[in-house]
Amino acid sequence: MKTTPDLEDVDPELLELLRAYTALDNPIRLKAYLLIRDSGEVPFHEITKAMGVESGLLAYHLGVLKAANIIDMRYERVGREISKYRLSKRGEELYSALFPRRTKAVGRARKTAVRLAAQ
């Protein structure tokens, strides 16, 4: 049987980046990624509500983000088991690299909110 060609010539970091770009180059996944980033940690049902996307389809898209190591998922038991999402370390790094202006703007908005709250 023919064997699979090896990928020794390709930097593993680039292959990981390809999975990340694959995940983010889709409007639903990008929106979910930004929503999770802005929320800190958010349960699945709240993402569904905020995005207005059918839950089965959203589950698939979050799966693609998770498989790309961009988001982490954990289960919490609140009567029944619910899944909660947050950005992974890799997801945070990508955010700073892909959205530098947005990172600064969100940082400024957070500082303003803290200053206003202190007044």
Added chain:
Amino acid sequence: MVLPKRDPRLRVAREQLESQINRSRLIVVLLGSAGSGLDERRDIARVLNARGVSALVPEDDFPADVNPSIVERAILSHADVDLVFVSVRSWGTATEFGQFHAEPTIARKLRVLVDPDHHPLHNPKHGYLEDLYLTHLAAYGHVYAVDSGRFVPVPSIKSLVTLLAETTRQLKFFQQDLIK
């Protein structure tokens, strides 16, 4: 909430990266049975992920909040998945195969992995499932006999061509939508 358009910077970055490494993006879903079947799929996902392929194992990557059948229906209708591998080793996975086979959009993306004892080209046994495999094989191809190194009988060119031609002729007459 209005969804944003695709971010053109991300598309450009992805396309540049694809040109650099001479490989395209790919999203695959690995369906199959639980137990050792799940361990095997996790192992395959690790290998594919290391190769830059986005490989999803539903039990690990989809939230338990949604029933698997609902996620599968969504994959059938809307998702940008490239390939769906289904390893048929249980009645549950046979049902999944039947569901995907019936939807022409996803059936083209389906890669069906079956035991040689149930593959229509390697075993003349003829039950309902074997018949469905043969229909899928004639309409879309991609039904593979898999095992760990077992040698199985293979058909002659004459019997293979005759079987596929006759099955396709029946499909053309009874289920034209499958071979459009």
